[in-house]
Amino acid sequence: MPFVFKRLALILSITAAFAADKDASFKAAPASSYPHHQTSEAITDAPTRAEAQCVLAEGLRVNGDLQGALDAYQSCLRIARAASDQLSTARALHGVASTYERMPDHLTDARAAWMEYTHFADGAARVAPGTIGRERVSTIDVAGEQERVYVDVRARIADRQRIAREAAAAPPPPPPPSRGRR
Numbered sequence: 030m031p032f033v034f035k036r037l038a039l040i041l042s043i044t045a046a047f048a049a050d051k052d053a054s055f056k057a058a059p060a061s062s063y064p065h066h067q068t069s070e071a072i073t074d075a076p077t078r079a080e081a082q083c084v085l086a087e088g089l090r091v092n093g094d095l096q097g098a099l100d101a102y103q104s105c106l107r108i109a110r111a112a113s114d115q116l117s118t119a120r121a122l123h124g125v126a127s128t129y130e131r132m133p134d135h136l137t138d139a140r141a142a143w144m145e146y147t148h149f150a151d152g153a154a155r156v157a158p159g160t161i162g163r164e165r166v167s168t169i170d171v172a173g174e175q176e177r178v179y180v181d182v183r184a185r186i187a188d189r190q191r192i193a194r195e196a197a198a199a200p201p202p203p204p205p206p207s208r209g210r211r
Contacts, residue, residue, distance in 0.1 A: 080117060102125045105117060122149055
């Protein structure tokens with residue numbers, strides 16, 4: 030089985046096991062039907078493995094549980110830093126930043142997370158390219174500036190609509206008086 034499919038099966042099995050633990054309704058085959066069903070048990074039995082936490086986070090994010098994914102990535106980050114595991118640290122920092130980007134109203138948090146990733150990557154260029162973080166920060170800055178400009182545009186649009194409503198609601202002016210002859 031190619032690596033990508035093994036990885037997908039692993040993510041699905043972990044997510045299915047996690048959803049079953051939370052009594053959530055998850056429509057997937059049971060974890061035992063996937064080739065690496067032991068991984069979900071490994072997360073439960075040995076929650077100190079950074080890789081397991083990252084895989085769990087990926088599965089949660091794919092299934093839309095962004096807060097759960099964020100928590101798992103942060104667990105991965107704590108574990109990786111304690112073990113001085115640069116590769117897992119980079120993966121967790123990237124995951125935290127990417128997850129914040131997907132969460133509504135968390136663009137400031139995403140920017141800060143990408144800055145942290147960039148700072149880490151500058152000291153660990155062998156495992157993490159700093160350009161990714163810098164590009165994401167730049168993109169977030171551009172989006173933020175566009176949003177600030179658009180706030181002014183929305184205010185002007187709202188003023189024009191208010192003036193148009195007021196003009197439509199006002200009674201028409203009386204006809205001018207007739208002058209002179211008939």
